[in-house]
Amino acid sequence: MPFSLLKYGLRSRHVPYGDIPKTPDLKRAYDVVIIGGGGHGLAAAYYLSNVHGITNVAVLEKGYLAGGNTARNTTTIRSNYMTPESVSFYKEGVKLYETMSQDLGFNIMFSQRGQLTLAHSEATLRSFHLRAEMGKYMGTKIEVVDVQTVRDLCPDLNLDIGGQHEILGGLWHADGATARHDAVAWGYAKHAAARGVEIHQRTEVLGFEKVGDRVTEIRTNRGTIAAGQVLQAVGGLNGQVAELAGFKLPIRCFPLQAMVTQPLKPFLNTLVSSANLHTYLVQSSRGEIVIGGGSDPYQLASTRSTLDQKEHLAEGALHLFPFLHKVKLLRQWAGITDMTPDYSPIMGASPLTNYWLDCGWGTWGFKATPVAGKRMAETIATGRVPDILKPFDMRRFDNFALLNEMGATAASH
């Protein structure tokens, strides 16, 4: 990549080009139709076309490419989860991110600076020990650290909070990282399109025709198409699209909010997260401080922001870094997240035979974009769900085999 950049910089007459082709007319039929042009749908399209040689693929996106939660997340990439099933899955995700810029020839600005989660109570510290031991057992870089190490890792952090927010230590996840979310989606889209995958923006799925337990046709605002296999990856609207397909998902919609400050000189080299304060911060490569936290307290399927949540995030940020008190906010927003009862995604089979699910990503799916795309493409290409995805089967709810990750996801994405 550096050489192509150099060549680009030295060339005097550069002809601009679009990475993603214009939306063509819909064909009559496709081998695979992917519903949802977010990071997950595009990653699956990339792996189907570039790895499995399946190129008669259409990605249907009701809005603009990756304009859903992929464009709204706070870009935390990590694998410090609680259950062995999750840790091994997310670990593969982090690994794919490490080489993604090279693999795609597209700069995703991946920056592996480590994530520091703060413990404000003995109980939190105990749960951190559990996560660290599980992580070590599964081969991730993770350890419990004392206050002195917290100070060394993040010198500008206010350690003098006291009271119920006193900092007793932390969970240090050296593999934790951040990347540019748009670039991840665009990189996948560009390479999928280059192999012939059709990317249809402004194309909304409105309904399905079925014969027995197979989807035969998909109705959209631009016409009806036939599909051999279907992948559903529609972010916050997964519950609703599944209902169009005739089944129910264990999903409820909650808004998740975030905000960004004006750019500052670099001072925050790690991703910092506090479960007590329900706040996490990361400094972007542009110098902005990205601030995120927990979900809204009640169900809602709208991307409105609230003053309460933003004040709450600001309060948490000021506890940790009081010198931010005069810094201005540049942008703030919300996304609709598709939450499952056990804070884990749903991947694999659906009640329909040719209809696959990649949903329930809630507040934590950006980090999984490459691994979910890779493994879902493998599932569709081979018709077999790989072992790494089996624990995430939707039927786990019928079998009471839940994968509870609540403690590992709260306020730390």
Place this chain on the structure above:
Amino acid sequence: MKILTCPVNGPRNITEFQYLGPVRAADADIPDQLVESLFYAENPLGVLKEWWRHTPSNTILIAERHTVSDQIIATYLPNRKPA
């Protein structure tokens, strides 16, 4: 500030309330419906009937709220659904 009306205490800041989730159609006492009642809660794009608690007075109430506009349409005590 968003206002929710407690049927006992009148209009109050919504921060005084705790959300307890949707009123579920499936019944946990019927074995066939247990899984549905536990995990497959209501999630419409539209009016949702849901449980709330006014924390200071421990009043449990039902609210009907639109999940897209966030408009609260009615609140009432569980045993006193208005006609």
